[in-house]
Amino acid sequence: MDDATLINAHLHGDARAMSQLMNRHRDSLMGFLVNRVGAEAEDLHQEVWVRVSSALPQYSENGTFTAWVFQIARRLVTDHYRRTNSRIRMVFPDDPSIPSKVDLIGPDADLQEREVADTLHCALAEMKPEIAEVVRWRLFDQTPFKEIALRQNVSLNTALGRMHNGLNKIRSALETKDLVTKRRKP
Secondary structure, three states: OOHHHHHHHHHOOOHHHHHHHHHHHHHHHHHHHHHHHHHHHHHHHHHHHHHHHHHHHHOOOOOOHHHHHHHHHHHHHHHHHHHOOOOOOOOOOOOOOOOOHHHHHOOOOOHHHHHHHHHHHHHHHHOOHHHHHHHHHHHHHOOOHHHHHHHHOOOHHHHHHHHHHHHHHHHHHHHHOOOOOOOOOO
């Protein structure tokens, strides 16, 4: 069954439909949340589904259900950091399915490679959250740009522009530390 059928079934009293929706979207949603709030992801995951369930009667299919769920999750992450008076940051958990600095550079990498990886992670942490998540989804998860656009509920050009901005910020950070050669202007 597709999402629309499950939503309709849930709205007509099928208790299993919401469970199926949650299971279908669990991995991608948890990956999104773990990358942003670490150990608190499970709590926010539950809150996402509480909000989805309560707002489902007003849901309209102008976009995709997945994009709508991720929009709710993104707002909850923002609210979470507002409550804790913290800056949104990228979290690199010990989950083997999520690349860490060591995975990116290998155990016997030299000092310069480590510095490049540290600079990359610092640049990601300093980016606007919507730009950093595009870069992470694309570079670490190999998510297609169309899917990124859907998840962020933006146009494909906006997603591509965010990636371009993110890569420019990374390049600038690397150039500042003389870790890459500066581009020559034509």
